[in-house]
Amino acid sequence: MDLVFPHTFVPWFRSVAPYIHAYRGKTFVVGITGELVAAGKLNFFAQDMAILHAMGVRLVLVHGFRPQVNEQLAAKGQTARFSHGMRITDSVALDCAQEAAGQLRFEIEAAFSQGLPNTPMANSTVRVVSGNFLTARPVGIIDGIDFQHSGVVRKVDAASIRKLIDIGALVLLSPFGFSPTGEAFNLSMEDVATQTAIALQADKLVFMTEVPGIHEDPTNPETPIDTELALVDAERLLAKLPPPMQPTDVGFYLQHCVKACDGGVERSHILPFSTDGALLMEVFTHDGIGTMVVDEKLESLREAGSDDVGGILQLIEPFERDGTLVKRDRTEIERDIANYTVIEHDGVIFGCAALYPYPEARTGEMAALTVSPQVQGQGDGDKILKRVEQRARTMGLDSIFVLTTRTMHWFIKRGFAPVDPDWLPEARKRKYNWDRRSQVLVKKLG
Structure with missing residues (x-):
């Protein structure tokens, strides 16, 4: 063993302790893009989530599946169609979404079932529970475009989710909702994560995304990341930006962070999944990584x-x-x-x-x-x-x-x-x- 290691490890671990105390029993809603899975980051991400779970954090995980659905459509000779930042979900796209969701849920459950020695998952027990917790309604027709089977969240069964996370389960939500008549709607991960965080009055909403955060000058990616935005500043910034259409647009995730904070979520985060350990760095270090939107209304x-x-x-x-x-x-x-x-x-x-x-x-x-x-x-x-x-x-x-x-x-x-x-x-x-x-x-x- 490196003789210097205890002298660096002990101060570091002590510096982390206040965050462990602060977040025990808190509720985090974490949204991951399908791109995170496609980039091969799922296993390491699951390890980081398992560490949070071991620290006593109550977790809800929402997955996206944009690239996986696009891949399924391409395999069937179909083209993905989007408008107003949302997928147009015809019957073929709905089938592809259901197939992609089933595969992703299997992969996510497998990732949380790891238990290899000498890994962060050794001795961990994370029970993943999913179900029909979301009621949805159709997007309908916007500017003459029929979004067909695309929907938005109407209601979150917060009481059932709370019972599960209270007993230590990790609740996994796929971006699907169902109408009272049993009709299925394809939802966006961002909408599901935001509405779930609001319904639970979560302590944090975290998006693991393709973008590194919000730059101090949003028009210049060479400027540093703004690690903390007051809600009023985030709202002011959104008002100056064109309506976001793509996940890589500056305001795409920011609009959901603002909506969550307006709905009572104290802190919302935009983190880059490309940075290994970004979730742990954001939660357990002072300066963090990515951008945090803070509700300072209170x-x-x-x-x-x-x-x-x-x-x-x-x-x-x-x-x-x-x-x-x-x-x-x-x-x-x-x-x-x-x-x-x-x-x-x-x-x-x-x-x-x-x-x-x-x-x-x-x-x-x-x-x-x-x-x-x-x-x-x-x-x-x-x-x-x-x-x-x-x-x-x-x-x-x-x-x-x-x-x-x-x-x-x-x-x-x-x-x-x-x-x-x-x-x-x-x-x-x-x-x-x-x-x-x-x-x-x-x-x-x-």
Whole structure:
């Protein structure tokens, strides 16, 4: 064994533990495209899902089958037809969809039945249950086009699904629904996953897709992936985009993420299945991979205004009293209020931080990062940190730094590194309190 391995494994596993605690008993609805299966990624994906299952996550899996149905149609000399981003399902296409769904369900059940030694599936027991949980209605005729046997979800039998995931089963949904008269309709994976997540009020909706996520500039694929989008920003972006028609269009999965968040799902994710372990990286690491749409309607994360001075003072006063924070008086906070970011729940400020830029050194100080003890451990500190990082990037800064005497480990876990106080910009170094002996930690902004 590599002697260095325990020194890297133990800190890593400890850093993952908070996420394990946070997600035990939570409900995830995961939608996978047929392209994931066609690309040979199913076995590794099943292993990652089995790990989530072992961690106590309640799972619903929805599979797509676009390429498989197209392959079946081609074998019968037929051409796949689409319009308005949906398949036109005639009787031949419906037969092909049923054949493809049966084959995929068999493959998925086989993947979750693995138990080879020396693999993540060793000693795992994942019971896959499927059934007629979806009631559907026909799409009908749109712009003169008859979609025939294509449908949309009318109702999800959430009560039955909950009973199954409560006893540890993984519920598998195929994109088929049935009318009260027994007629079958071909549905889209995205619609099924979204409506199921809303019906269950799931904690997460995850799409494993062909796309890497939403780029910061959606028109330029060379720009970085926007790892977190507030719901209001996602809605604003969708309004600017043309109606998505193809799965590779920017808004194709984003529209479903927005719909889910509007329907009460707290977080929706767009992840690339081409990246091995993308699901685990998104769930168990701070920055994740792909794009997450977050519903912030229950709370407000924003820049502070003059009306917030009293709330900030009330929040930070206990931490000043015990020496965690440096004392700041009302006049100082009123003067610097534009530097502050706050997070509030129902009009009460539960967290704040200030950013003081030093443009000449292309860095900025994050000061007074505070989260109320009432909500600590719920991720508000991470949200404020990300917003401050965004503000710093907007200002053209390359890094941010903090001075702390008690919370250095929290910052180190989030990418900060300790440096000598001599690193500080000259203007800040002159104000450094050598008696307090604060540690200086820096985070580079990528």
